[in-house]
Amino acid sequence: MRLVLALLACCAGPAVAQERAEVIRDVVGNHVLPRYAALDEAAQDLDAAAQADCEPESPALREAYGEAFDAWIAASHLRFGPSEVEDRAYALAFWPDPRGDTPGALRALILEEDPVVGTAEGFAEVSIAARGFYGMEFMLYDEEFAGLGAEGYRCDLIRAQARDIALIAGAMQEEWTGGYADLMLRPGGDRYRSEADVIQEFYDALGAGLEFTADSRLARPMGEFDDPKPARAEARRSGRSLRHVRISLASLHDLAERLMPEGVVHDHLGAAFDRAETLAARLDDPVFAGVSDPTGRFRVEALKGAVDRISAVGNEELGAALGVAAGFNASDGD
Amino acid sequence: MKHLTLAAATMAAGALPALAQDASAVIDTYADIAEAGYADSHAAAEALAQAVDALIASPSEGTLATARSAWLDSRVPYMQTEVFRFGNPIVDDWEGQVNSWPLDEGLIDYVDPSYGGPTDENEAAVVNVIAHPTFTLSGEEVDASEITPELLTGTLQQAAGVEANVATGYHAVEFLLWGQDLNGNGPGMGDRPWTDFAPGAECTGGNCERRADYLKAATDLLVQDLAWMAGQWGEGGAAREAVAADPAAGLTAMLTGMGSLSYGELAGERMRLGLMLNDPEEEHDCFSDNTHVSHFYDGVGIRNVYLGTYTRPDGSTVSGPSLADLVAAKDPALDAEMRAKLDASVAALGAMKAAAEGGLAYDMMLDRGNAEGERLIMAGVDGLVDQTRSIERVVAALAVGGVTIEGSDSLDAPEAVFE
Numbered sequence: 039m040r041l042v043l044a045l046l047a048c049c050a051g052p053a054v055a056q057e058r059a060e061v062i063r064d065v066v067g068n069h070v071l072p073r074y075a076a077l078d079e080a081a082q083d084l085d086a087a088a089q090a091d092c093e094p095e096s097p098a099l100r101e102a103y104g105e106a107f108d109a110w111i112a113a114s115h116l117r118f119g120p121s122e123v124e125d126r127a128y129a130l131a132f133w134p135d136p137r138g139d140t141p142g143a144l145r146a147l148i149l150e151e152d153p154v155v156g157t158a159e160g161f162a163e164v165s166i167a168a169r170g171f172y173g174m175e176f177m178l179y180d181e182e183f184a185g186l187g188a189e190g191y192r193c194d195l196i197r198a199q200a201r202d203i204a205l206i207a208g209a210m211q212e213e214w215t216g217g218y219a220d221l222m223l224r225p226g227g228d229r230y231r232s233e234a235d236v237i238q239e240f241y242d243a244l245g246a247g248l249e250f251t252a253d254s255r256l257a258r259p260m261g262e263f264d265d266p267k268p269a270r271a272e273a274r275r276s277g278r279s280l281r282h283v284r285i286s287l288a289s290l291h292d293l294a295e296r297l298m299p300e301g302v303v304h305d306h307l308g309a310a311f312d313r314a315e316t317l318a319a320r321l322d323d324p325v326f327a328g329v330s331d332p333t334g335r336f337r338v339e340a341l342k343g344a345v346d347r348i349s350a351v352g353n354e355e356l357g358a359a360l361g362v363a364a365g366f367n368a369s370d371g372d
Numbered sequence: 373m374k375h376l377t378l379a380a381a382t383m384a385a386g387a388l389p390a391l392a393q394d395a396s397a398v399i400d401t402y403a404d405i406a407e408a409g410y411a412d413s414h415a416a417a418e419a420l421a422q423a424v425d426a427l428i429a430s431p432s433e434g435t436l437a438t439a440r441s442a443w444l445d446s447r448v449p450y451m452q453t454e455v456f457r458f459g460n461p462i463v464d465d466w467e468g469q470v471n472s473w474p475l476d477e478g479l480i481d482y483v484d485p486s487y488g489g490p491t492d493e494n495e496a497a498v499v500n501v502i503a504h505p506t507f508t509l510s511g512e513e514v515d516a517s518e519i520t521p522e523l524l525t526g527t528l529q530q531a532a533g534v535e536a537n538v539a540t541g542y543h544a545v546e547f548l549l550w551g552q553d554l555n556g557n558g559p560g561m562g563d564r565p566w567t568d569f570a571p572g573a574e575c576t577g578g579n580c581e582r583r584a585d586y587l588k589a590a591t592d593l594l595v596q597d598l599a600w601m602a603g604q605w606g607e608g609g610a611a612r613e614a615v616a617a618d619p620a621a622g623l624t625a626m627l628t629g630m631g632s633l634s635y636g637e638l639a640g641e642r643m644r645l646g647l648m649l650n651d652p653e654e655e656h657d658c659f660s661d662n663t664h665v666s667h668f669y670d671g672v673g674i675r676n677v678y679l680g681t682y683t684r685p686d687g688s689t690v691s692g693p694s695l696a697d698l699v700a701a702k703d704p705a706l707d708a709e710m711r712a713k714l715d716a717s718v719a720a721l722g723a724m725k726a727a728a729e730g731g732l733a734y735d736m737m738l739d740r741g742n743a744e745g746e747r748l749i750m751a752g753v754d755g756l757v758d759q760t761r762s763i764e765r766v767v768a769a770l771a772v773g774g775v776t777i778e779g780s781d782s783l784d785a786p787e788a789v790f791e
Contacts, residue, residue: 125648138491166648265533363767366631
């Protein structure tokens with residue numbers, strides 16, 4: 039098996055610089071840039087909707103929020119470069135939250151009527167737990183926060199969250215188009231010394247995205263068989279838990295296709311993705327409430343197994359085929 | 373946990389005998405450093421246990437101060453062993469009972485009302501075992517009339533499947549010696565009075581004898597656990613055998629530990645996240661305000677593994693053939709780069725430690741808008757992230773010449789690789 043992998047590494051993958059450059063052009067141009075552009079557009083719409091109407095139940099606001107959140111989930115595995123400047127990605131998406139930091143930080147702001155929400159610069163200094171899509175979900179969908187403190191302050195807070203999301207998305211878009219894409223397309227500097235470094239970045243992003251979906255989105259609400267934890271499901275208040283799994287799988291599948299456009303590894307990966315996406319499409323359990331009964335749990339577990347299977351193919355075959363080693367990512371550790 | 377595999381197909385076939393031989397010597401050094409580090413941690417824990425016995429026998433301002441000081445000393449060798457966690461399943465599976473963090477300390481003892489009650493995630497967040505000889509956990513009645521090591525490990529540790537229910541280890545002992553730090557992002561650490569351990573009418577906080585029983589049980593467990601781990605790295609120990617059996621797997625464990633601790637764990641989870649949350653409890657040693665020391669020695673431990681040298685508390689050193697030697701033989705420029713990056717991050721963590729010792733405690737650095745604190749912490753984070761890139765290059769460099777590198781589950785499930 040190992041010898042077969044070594045063979046793949048030498049002959050089937052984009053080992054030649056020219057092929058690697060082509061893969062990089064395709065991933066940057068057709069995977070990364072469209073996703074950050076879409077996020078920017080949706081985030082500006084969300085900001086406009088919140089400034090027009092900050093009522094949590096406003097259909098226009100909720101629709102804009104949902105579209106911007108979708109756009110983020112589709113880009114959220116691309117955690118390098120502009121997303122890692124300052125606290126951007128962390129501030130857009132602080133989750134999981136095992137210690138309840140998000141409701142705690144929001145409660146503190148609201149009860150103290152902290153004037154920090156008054157300016158964008160001020161709000162950018164606030165705990166990441168109160169910012170971004172997950173903090174905003176509490177403000178739009180959680181019962182406690184619908185009535186906590188003064189209505190006027192809650193409105194200011196929602197507007198500050200939406201403006202903050204829009205500013206972060208705008209800054210990332212600007213840096214992607216204003217230089218970072220070129221850094222990846224023409225490696226040779228200190229950040230990316232060669233095409234191999236760029237391919238490594240994409241490979242790590244694929245692995246990290248799969249790991250996050252399996253371990254955080256699926257395994258956390260599963261808990262233990264005799265102690266399921268449905269309250270841990272991601273974005274359950276807005277009913278988006280399964281939706282996020284599906285969006286992320288589709289986005290990761292797109293990345294994998296571009297990294298390995300043909301050949302036996304492409305086929306293996308494609309089959310593994312198809313299996314997971316089919317299970318997700320059939321699940322019909324939007325917030326994984328089913329983890330509490332044996333049948334429902336089995337279905338979520340099967341989906342997790344299918345996502346793990348994609349990771350295994352990625353680890354065992356794709357890395358060798360691309361000629362890269364596994365790297366480290368932010369979720370290493372405990 | 374990340375698994376890297378330096379799968380040495382050609383190495384096993386004899387194509388690289390020199391590397392394989394060198395690697396064995398490098399791995400011996402690695403295991404020697406682990407053995408010495410855990411032995412030193414065990415000795416320091418024994419000193420702590422003696423100080424705890426003295427505190428319980430005759431509680432006073434002085435005996436409490438001595439016990440706190442012994443706890444602080446014990447962190448220096450232990451934090452240098454953290455680099456052995458990731459990559460060695462035997463350490464990673466064990467570590468939770470020794471150094472779990474963060475914890476919901478209301479499980480153990482009284483807390484301030486501002487701490488709050490049970491949460492969505494943790495129904496046991498305010499059980500307060502010390503005050504309650506019986507209580508209900510996951511629907512079952514628990515008999516805690518005697519506070520024993522078995523109660524801590526068997527019932528309380530990770531009660532209800534919640535990781536924040538930490539009943540044992542350094543941080544449980546730390547909480548009992550210092551108490552909650554109620555100063556927020558302001559100056560000051562936990563300020564538990566010595567009378568929390570006083571018998572009879574002098575007792576404050578209630579249940580002083582049960583509190584002493586808890587402290588004694590947790591400290592004794594720590595001593596036992598560290599003795600056990602030192603044994604795993606001794607001659608014939610399972611941890612030593614595991615890395616020695618296959619040089620490629622051994623090198624993998626070393627590099628996995630360095631990279632995972634640098635990036636995901638220390639730079640990410642412990643430093644950057646706390647900064648972004650502005651939460652004074654987001655510091656590793658939050659009761660004693662000792663976080664700067666813990667982070668610094670994590671960084672030193674990472675460098676120890678690369679350079680193949682460890683300085684013991686008595687000033688003597690354990691050293692031998694190193695990863696640095698292997699890398700220098702293949703690519704001297706990369707070795708120089710790796711050394712420079714490790715030195716830079718240790719220096720950045722050292723600057724953060726010096727500032728804390730100068731009065732800017734770690735929890736003050738975390739405060740919203742504390743630009744100097746943010747700069748100090750981020751310099752450490754940046755150094756650690758930067759050195760991770762060089763560690764990845766080292767992984768790649770050692771793979772040149774027919775050794776395949778792959779990420780896989782092969783450390784946990786070696787058979788999976790051959791499917």
